[in-house]
Amino acid sequence: MERNREYCKVPEEELTAAEQELNEVEAQLLNLSDRKRQLLDRIGQLKDEILLKKNHLLTSRDWSSTDFPWSKKVKEVLNLVFKLNEFRPLQHETINAAMSNEDVILIMPTGGGKSLCYQLPALLKCGVALVVSPLVSLMEDQLMALKALDVPAAMLTATSTKEEVKSIQDAMLNKNGKLKLLYVTPEKLAKSKSFMTKVQKMYGLGRLSLIAIDEVHCCSQWGHDFRPDYKFLGILKGMFPDVPILGLTATSTSRITVDVQKMLCIQGCLVLRASFNRPNLYYEVRTKASSQEECLQAVEDLLKTRYCSQSGIIYTTSIKDCEQLMHGLRNRKLRVGCYHANLEAPLRSKVHAKWLSGEYQAVVATIAFGLGIDKPDVRFVIHYSLSKSMENFYQESGRAGRDNKRAECILMYRLSDVFRISSMVFTQQTGLQNLYRIVEYCLDASRCRRAIIASHFDEAWDSQDCNAMCDHCCKPKERKEMVVTSFCQALYKLISNAAAVDTKLTAQKLLDAWYGKGAANLRDISIPVPKFSRETGEVILAHLLVTGYLQEDFHFTPYSTISYLKRGPKAAAAMSDKHNIIMHISGKSVPLLSSEESHKTERKIPLTSNNKSLAPYQKIETLNETMTKSVSLKTTRVPKVEVLDQRIASDDDIQVCGAEKRRSSWKRKVIVLDTDSDD
Numbered sequence: 260m261e262r263n264r265e266y267c268k269v270p271e272e273e274l275t276a277a278e279q280e281l282n283e284v285e286a287q288l289l290n291l292s293d294r295k296r297q298l299l300d301r302i303g304q305l306k307d308e309i310l311l312k313k314n315h316l317l318t319s320r321d322w323s324s325t326d327f328p329w330s331k332k333v334k335e336v337l338n339l340v341f342k343l344n345e346f347r348p349l350q351h352e353t354i355n356a357a358m359s360n361e362d363v364i365l366i367m368p369t370g371g372g373k374s375l376c377y378q379l380p381a382l383l384k385c386g387v388a389l390v391v392s393p394l395v396s397l398m399e400d401q402l403m404a405l406k407a408l409d410v411p412a413a414m415l416t417a418t419s420t421k422e423e424v425k426s427i428q429d430a431m432l433n434k435n436g437k438l439k440l441l442y443v444t445p446e447k448l449a450k451s452k453s454f455m456t457k458v459q460k461m462y463g464l465g466r467l468s469l470i471a472i473d474e475v476h477c478c479s480q481w482g483h484d485f486r487p488d489y490k491f492l493g494i495l496k497g498m499f500p501d502v503p504i505l506g507l508t509a510t511s512t513s514r515i516t517v518d519v520q521k522m523l524c525i526q527g528c529l530v531l532r533a534s535f536n537r538p539n540l541y542y543e544v545r546t547k548a549s550s551q552e553e554c555l556q557a558v559e560d561l562l563k564t565r566y567c568s569q570s571g572i573i574y575t576t577s578i579k580d581c582e583q584l585m586h587g588l589r590n591r592k593l594r595v596g597c598y599h600a601n602l603e604a605p606l607r608s609k610v611h612a613k614w615l616s617g618e619y620q621a622v623v624a625t626i627a628f629g630l631g632i633d634k635p636d637v638r639f640v641i642h643y644s645l646s647k648s649m650e651n652f653y654q655e656s657g658r659a660g661r662d663n664k665r666a667e668c669i670l671m672y673r674l675s676d677v678f679r680i681s682s683m684v685f686t687q688q689t690g691l692q693n694l695y696r697i698v699e700y701c702l703d704a705s706r707c708r709r710a711i712i713a714s715h716f717d718e719a720w721d722s723q724d725c726n727a728m729c730d731h732c733c734k735p736k737e738r739k740e741m742v743v744t745s746f747c748q749a750l751y752k753l754i755s756n757a758a759a760v761d762t763k764l765t766a767q768k769l770l771d772a773w774y775g776k777g778a779a780n781l782r783d784i785s786i787p788v789p790k791f792s793r794e795t796g797e798v799i800l801a802h803l804l805v806t807g808y809l810q811e812d813f814h815f816t817p818y819s820t821i822s823y824l825k826r827g828p829k830a831a832a833a834m835s836d837k838h839n840i841i842m843h844i845s846g847k848s849v850p851l852l853s854s855e856e857s858h859k860t861e862r863k864i865p866l867t868s869n870n871k872s873l874a875p876y877q878k879i880e881t882l883n884e885t886m887t888k889s890v891s892l893k894t895t896r897v898p899k900v901e902v903l904d905q906r907i908a909s910d911d912d913i914q915v916c917g918a919e920k921r922r923s924s925w926k927r928k929v930i931v932l933d934t935d936s937d938d
C-alpha cells in the first residue's frame with residue numbers, strides 16, 4: 260500500500276488507491292471488532308468458570324472441621340476470652356475461613372452472633388483487624404462489650420480528638436502494640452487520606468490482619484440502606500490483596516449479595532448464609548382500625564393483657580406518631596418511653612436504660628431505635644404501621660426473642676399507611692418496590708408468613724418449618740382465587756371520569772367514588788357499588804397497586820407530597836378481554852384444629868428455658884403432641900383453588916388480614932381450576 264502511494268502521482272489515482280485502502284482497513288476493523296467481541300465474551304466466560312471453580316472448591320471444603328492448625332486455639336479463645344461454650348451455626352465455619360485468609364460474605368439474622376466471627380480471628384491473627392461499621396453508636400456498644408472481655412479495641416470517627424487519633428495511629432504501627440480491633444466508619448476510610456496512608460503502612464508491616472465490613476449490604480444500590488461511602492470500600496481488595504475481607508449482614512437477597520461481591524471485588528468468595536427462620540418468633544398481621552382512638556385501644560389491650568409485664572418495642576413511622584402514641588399510652592397508665600432521632604443523646608440513653616431495667620414496659624420508637632439493641636428478653640415487637648421494606652421489617656421484628664424464647668411480632672396494617680410511607684420513599688431507587696413487597700406480606704390472606712419472609716430472602720422453605728408460629732398457620736384457611744379484572748376496569752373508569760373534570764384521585768377519594776360516596780361528579784352510576792365491605796375494596800385496590808395495574812402519581816404541595824392513583828404499567832393488559840387479574844383470598848377455616856386447641860398450641864411453643872444454646876435459626880425438634888398435630892394440620896393441602904365470580908362475590912368467607920366475615924346467604928359460582936394447589 261505504502262508503495263502504491265509513493266508511485267501515484269496523479270491525485271485521482273491516489274484518491275482511488277486511498278479509498279481502496281480505507282475499505283480494506285474498515286474490513287479489517289470489522290474483523291478485529293468481531294474478534295474483540297469474541298475475546299471479551301470468552302474472557303467473561305473463562306472468568307465465570309474460574310470463579311465457579313474457585314467457589315466450588317471453597318464450598319466443598321469442610322469449614323466446620325476441627326483439624327485446622329488453629330482449631331485448638333480457637334476453642335480456647337471462645338471459652339476463655341469470650342466465655343462462651345460452643346459456636347452457633349456458621350460461626351465456626353466463618354472463623355475457619357477467615358483464618359485461612361479467604362474472603363467471606365456472612366448472611367446471618369440479627370442476633371445470630373456475627374460479631375464473634377471477626378472478633379475471634381482478630382485475636383488469633385497477628386496485628387490489627389479493621390472493622391468498618393456504619394454507626395458510631397454501634398461501635399460504642401461493641402467497644403463496651405469488648406472492654407468487658409478485656410479485648411484491646413478502639414474506634415476512630417470524625418469526632419475523635421487529635422490525641423486519640425495519634426495514640427491509635429501509633430498503636431497501629433507499633434510491632435509490640437496490643438491493639439487487636441480498630442472500628443472505623445466508612446466515611447473515615449473514604450475521606451481521610453492520612454488515615455488510609457497509615458493503614459497502608461500497617462499493611463506494609465504485615466499488621467493488617469483482616470477487614471470486617473459490618474452491614475455490608477449498604478454497598479449495594481439494591482439494598483434498603485445504600486450508603487455512598489460504602490462504594491469506596493471497593494478499592495480495599497486491590498490495595499490489600501492478601502488480607503481477607505469478611506462482609507457481614509443480616510439481610511441480603513441473592514441479587515444484593517452478587518452486587519456486594521462485585522462492589523468489593525471479591526467475586527466467587529465463600530458465601531455463608533444462615534437460615535432466616537426464627538422459629539421462636541410468632542408473626543401476625545392485624546387490620547388497623549381507622550380511628551386513632553381504636554388504634555390506641557388495640558395497643559393498650561395488647562400491653563395490658565397479652566403482654567402484661569412483658570418487655571417490648573412499638574415501632575412507628577414518624578416522630579409525630581411516636582410522641583402521640585407514647586402520650587396516648589401514658590394517659591392510659593402504661594409505662595412507656597419514646598425514642599427518636601430528635602431527642603438529645605442523653606435523653607435517648609435514659610429511655611434506653613429505663614427500658615433495659617424494666618422501668619418502661621415498652622419503648623415507642625422510630626427506626627432510630629435499632630442497630631445495637633441487644634436486650635435478650637424482648638417479648639413483643641409491634642409495628643404500629645408498616646415498615647419501609649421486608650428487610651426493615653425483618654430486622655426490626657428480629658429484635659424480639661433473642662433469648663430464643665417465644666416472642667411475638669405484630670404488624671398493624673392499614674391502607675392509608677401505605678401512602679404515607681410511599682410519599683416518603685418514592686424518590687429512592689427501589690423505595691416503592693421495597694414498600695410494595697411488605698404490603699404484599701400484609702395483604703396475603705392465607706400463606707404462611709414465614710414462607711413469605713423465606714421466599715423474600717431466597718431461602719428454600721419447608722412447609723413444616725412454621726410449627727403454627729404465624730397467624731395463618733395457626734388457623735389455616737382455604738385459599739381461593741378471585742378474579743378482579745372488572746373492578747380494576749371500574750377503577751380506571753372512575754380515574755378517567757375524574758381526569759375529565761380536571762381532578763386527580765387519592766386512594767381514599769377513588770374508594771369513595773367506587774362506593775358511591777364523596778363528590779357527586781366523581782361517582783358513576785354505571786359502576787355498581789361493590790357488595791363487599793370497603794375493607795375488602797381497599798384490599799383489592801392495594802392488590803392492583805402492588806401488582807402494577809394501578810400506579811402512584813406523586814405531586815408536591817408546599818407542605819407535603821400527595822399520592823394520587825393512575826393507571827399502572829399493566830393497564831393495557833387489564834383492559835384486554837383475554838386477561839384475568841386474579842387475587843388470592845382466603846375462605847373458611849380448615850376445621851382441623853379448634854380455636855381452643857390452636858390457642859393451646861400457641862402457648863405451648865418454645866420451649867427453650869432449658870435450651871439456651873439453641874440458635875434462632877435451628878429447627879426446634881422437640882415437638883410436643885399438640886404441636887405435631889398442628890404441623891399435620893398445616894401441611895394439609897387445600898383441596899381446590901376456586902375462582903369466585905366477581906359479579907357476585909361479596910365479603911362472605913373473605914378474610915382480609917384477620918378480619919373475618921361470613922354470611923350464610925353466600926351464593927357463588929365456582930369454577931374448579933386445580934385440584935392440588937398450594938402456595
Ligand SMILES: Nc1ncnc2c1ncn2[C@@H]1O[C@H](COP(=O)(O)OP(=O)(O)OP(=O)(O)O)[C@@H](O)[C@H]1O
Nearest residue numbers: 343345346347368369370371372373374375509631
Ligand atoms: N456462640 C454463642 N453462644 C452464645 N451466645 C452468643 C454466641 N455468639 C454470640 N452470642 C451472643 O449473641 C448476641 C448477639 O450477638 P451479635 O451482636 O454478634 O449479633 P449480630 O448477629 O451481630 O446481631 P445484629 O445483626 O443485631 O448486630 C450477643 O449477646 C452475643 O454475646
